Amino acid sequence: xxxxxxxxxxxxxxxxxxxxxxxxxxxxxxxxxxxxxxxxxxxxxxxxxxxxxxxxxxxxxxxxxxxxxxxxxxxxxxxxxxxxxxxxxxxxxxxxxxxxxxxxxxxxxxxxxxxxxxxxxxxxxxxxxxxxxxxxxxxxxxxxxxxxxxxxxxxxxxxxxxxxxxxxxxxxxxxxxxxxxxxxxxxxxxxxxxxxxxxxxxxxxxxxxxxxxxxxxxxxxxxxxxxxxxxxxxxxxxxxxxxxxxxxxxxxxxxxxxxxxxxxxxxxxxxxxxx
Amino acid sequence: xxxxxxxxxxxxxxxxxxxxxxxxxxxxxxxxxxxxxxxxxxxxxxxxxxxxxxxxxxxxxxxxxxxxxxxxxxxxxxxxxxxxxxxxxxxxxxxxxxxxxxxxxxxxxxxxxxxxxxxxxxxxxxxxxxxxxxxxxxxxxxxxxxxxxxxxxxxxxxxxxxxxxxxxxxxxxxxxxxxxxxxxxxxxxxxxxxxxxxxxxxxxxxxxxxxxxxxxxxxxxxxxxxxxxxxxxxxxxxxxxxxxxxxxxxxxxxxxxxxxxxxxxxxxxxxxxxxxxxxxxxx
Numbered sequence: 153x154x155x156x157x158x159x160x161x162x163x164x165x166x167x168x169x170x171x172x173x174x175x176x177x178x179x180x181x182x183x184x185x186x187x188x189x190x191x192x193x194x195x196x197x198x199x200x201x202x203x204x205x206x207x208x209x210x211x212x213x214x215x216x217x218x219x220x221x222x223x224x225x226x227x228x229x230x231x232x233x234x235x236x237x238x239x240x241x242x243x244x245x246x247x248x249x250x251x252x253x254x255x256x257x258x259x260x261x262x263x264x265x266x267x268x269x270x271x272x273x274x275x276x277x278x279x280x281x282x283x284x285x286x287x288x289x290x291x292x293x294x295x296x297x298x299x300x301x302x303x304x305x306x307x308x309x310x311x312x313x314x315x316x317x318x319x320x321x322x323x324x325x326x327x328x329x330x331x332x333x334x335x336x337x338x339x340x341x342x343x344x345x346x347x348x349x350x351x352x353x354x355x356x357x358x359x360x361x362x363x364x365x366x367x368x369x370x371x372x373x374x375x376x377x378x379x380x381x382x383x384x385x386x387x388x389x390x391x392x393x394x395x396x397x398x399x400x401x402x403x404x405x406x407x408x409x410x411x412x413x414x415x416x417x418x419x420x421x422x423x424x425x426x427x
Numbered sequence: 428x429x430x431x432x433x434x435x436x437x438x439x440x441x442x443x444x445x446x447x448x449x450x451x452x453x454x455x456x457x458x459x460x461x462x463x464x465x466x467x468x469x470x471x472x473x474x475x476x477x478x479x480x481x482x483x484x485x486x487x488x489x490x491x492x493x494x495x496x497x498x499x500x501x502x503x504x505x506x507x508x509x510x511x512x513x514x515x516x517x518x519x520x521x522x523x524x525x526x527x528x529x530x531x532x533x534x535x536x537x538x539x540x541x542x543x544x545x546x547x548x549x550x551x552x553x554x555x556x557x558x559x560x561x562x563x564x565x566x567x568x569x570x571x572x573x574x575x576x577x578x579x580x581x582x583x584x585x586x587x588x589x590x591x592x593x594x595x596x597x598x599x600x601x602x603x604x605x606x607x608x609x610x611x612x613x614x615x616x617x618x619x620x621x622x623x624x625x626x627x628x629x630x631x632x633x634x635x636x637x638x639x640x641x642x643x644x645x646x647x648x649x650x651x652x653x654x655x656x657x658x659x660x661x662x663x664x665x666x667x668x669x670x671x672x673x674x675x676x677x678x679x680x681x682x683x684x685x686x687x688x689x690x691x692x693x694x695x696x697x698x699x700x701x702x703x704x705x706x707x708x709x710x
Binding site for chain 1: 430433434436437438440441443444445447448451452453454455456458459462511512515516518520526528529530532533535536537538539540542543544545547548552553555558559561562585589642645646648649653667670674675680683684687688690691694695698
């Protein structure tokens with residue numbers, strides 16, 4: 153049974169929750185209001201909580217003022233390719249650590265886990281120097297390669313695969329299936345829920361990634377959405393309605409994420425322990 | 428299948444991962460340790476010169492100190508907020524799933540949105556907050572000038588409290604309801620039960636939350652970069668921001684490498700403390 157902190161006084165709990173819920177949601181709702189204001193309303197000095205008429209043309213003006221379509225594509229390519237790579241490699245490596253016995257396993261596993269402790273700043277400068285000499289600055293491979301897999305995803309998949317019965321693997325082996333085929337046809341189909349969590353989180357986190365795309369790109373056409381929007385705001389700092397419109401576009405995957413994951417979101421985060 | 432074949436298969440499957448982690452983690456880290464020993468030209472060997480320079484560099488020391496203040500502030504306020512929310516939302520309240528989801532939205536929202544949004548809201552001239560305050564006949568605020576660091580702490584807590592709440596909720600699931608029953612029979616009130624049962628039994632979660640929180644706030648870069656650009660003056664120029672400036676404005680990669688090695692040492696120490704605590708909690 154669950155502890156009730158305020159016995160018989162649910163009202164107090166709801167007052168706190170509604171207040172904090174509003175503090176959370178109102179700024180985001182204001183972003184929508186701001187995105188639909190006219191230039192005059194933005195500059196008027198009055199608190200505009202609902203625009204006179206909805207200025208949808210802000211979105212077309214946004215796309216004319218800066219290549220937001222290109223930013224969107226860049227972000228999508230980066231987050232999509234990294235997510236795909238995680239879905240390919242994280243379960244494979246997780247499977248090896250969960251189900252196989254081999255010399256060097258312990259040290260390899262500790263080596264992978266130890267990368268969790270490494271701040272991105274520590275590998276950023278050398279990777280930047282190497283990529284610069286490879287001509288990878290302002291390239292998709294430059295945006296993607298540093299994040300092809302990570303210890304979080306590998307650990308998540310290992311934890312998920314470990315309790316799967318060994319008999320499944322043994323039976324397939326007796327039937328003469330090759331090792332990779334066993335992984336592909338026996339293990340991977342069992343991993344669908346974990347792969348869904350891994351894929352969704354990886355995509356949203358990479359879509360939002362700020363530091364590396366800021367450094368790894370310098371040409372406007374290669375900027376990702378978070379960087380493109382921030383730089384756009386520095387240039388068009390009086391037109392907050394356009395910045396808010398851009399922020400709404402950037403917010404789309406987060407919104408979709410919440411729609412898709414409604415049911416398993418909170419448990420999913422607790423399960424994965426994702427950063 | 429022979430052991431030898433299994434070992435071969437395992438290492439074959441691991442090959443992409445071995446290459447990835449070697450080339451994009453361990454090689455760069457090793458390189459960083461070496462680069463830190465060289466001058467900005469990358470040729471002249473200066474030994475620990477970059478490190479001793481860091482300890483005498485007032486800008487680095489300033490950034491380190493305000494990072495500690497920022498980290499401590501975020502830790503205290505963020506942990507308290509996350510714990511409070513978790514305790515409230517661990518009760519059988521109708522609608523709690525909705526509240527949990529809503530409170531998590533900022534955590535999964537791009538830092539660009541969070542930063543730009545709050546910069547707009549708090550802007551003394553164009554911001555909605557001051558326009559509302561003026562309309563209500565109240566004096567306007569200039570928090571980003573008068574209390575810049577505290578404001579950044581506030582925005583950090585706004586965006587991270589939901590995640591802390593989720594971690595505490597997971598911790599609360601592990602406390603047997605029986606304890607509360609027994610305490611209730613003994614006549615303990617809700618606050619007494621919170622301080623005598625919930626808080627002590629949550630200690631491992633609290634430590635975990637604190638340490639991962641510290642590790643991430645010590646590396647904070649994007650939020651102040653977007654909201655204040657490190658200003659006013661260098662009031663919100665955190666350690667990571669200073670490192671960024673040394674590397675990409677001053678182009679002094681040797682010195683920046685030394686600064687990143689120092690960051691690595693702090694984060695490693697905290698991570699090892701966390702591992703020790705984890706071991707003790709599991710034992």
